[in-house]
Amino acid sequence: MEELARLAGITVRTLRFYRERKLLPPPRREGRIAWYDDHHLARLRTVSALLERGHTLSGIAELAEAFDHGRDVADLLGVEGPSEEEPVRLTPEELAARFEGEVTPENLAAALELGYLGTDGDEIVHISRRLLDVSSALVREGIPLADVLTAAGRVREHADALADMFAELVLRHAPEDDIDRLRPLARSILEAEFSLALDRRLHKRG
Structure with missing residues (x-):
């Protein structure tokens, strides 16, 4: 515990407090010996990064619980019911390989805050x-992961607003069950409008 606290740049007392608040998963035990590993160190660094971003300990505890139960991340985001999106399971090494040199505590904290990871x-x-494939492709093109995640947060805000607008439109004229059935129409509208918007952007630059 002392070694882990030293590597994380915190006191043993703070480490014990984090354990009590469920911010840190329990160590692996062999008899009376408790073993901590790189995953515990990464979690502590992520907690520090979240604190620096202005999150409260109670909020971080909620995020940590979702992070430890990846199948419930959607619940934290308010996403219920079936989804067209397919979750992806990765080892920490596979995640690091997809974003070589970009898997920092700050980026992990941002991805955790967005609910991308569990x-x-x-x-x-x-x-x-x-989202995983697109994010890694953008990073391979030379765009820093931190910028990708910042953009993702802005896209999330606009996507939520558009989804609310579509749901309100459908509910004015059809039963609530039709929202999911008409989802492909909404997606086609968004894809077409975004494509046209890019055309207009490129035309202005030309």
């Missing part, structure tokens, strides 16, 4: 294969 046992769960 865990199930020793595996990391990403909430959407499409």
Whole structure:
């Protein structure tokens, strides 16, 4: 425990407090010996990064609970029912390989805050294969992961507003059950409008 606290840059007392608040998963025990590993150190660094971003300990505890139960991350985001998005299971090494040099405590904290990542046992769960593939592709193109995640947060805000608008439109004219049935129409509208918006942007630059 003392070694872990030293590596994380905190006191043993703070470490014990984090354990009491369920911010840190329990160590692996062999008899009377408790073993901590790199996952515990990464969690502590992520907690520090979240605190620096202005999160409260109670809020971090809620995020940590979702992180430790990846299948419940959608509940934290308010997503209920079936989804078209396919979760992806990765080892920590596979995640690091997809974002070489970019898996920092700050980026993990941002991904956790967005609800992109959770865990199930020793595996990391990403909430959407499409988002994972696009994010890693953008990073390979030279865009820093921190900027990708910042943009993702802005996209989330607009996507929520558009989803509310579509749901309100459908509910004015059809039963609530039709929202999911008409989802492909909404997606087609968004894809077409975004494509046209990019065309207008490129035309202005030309």
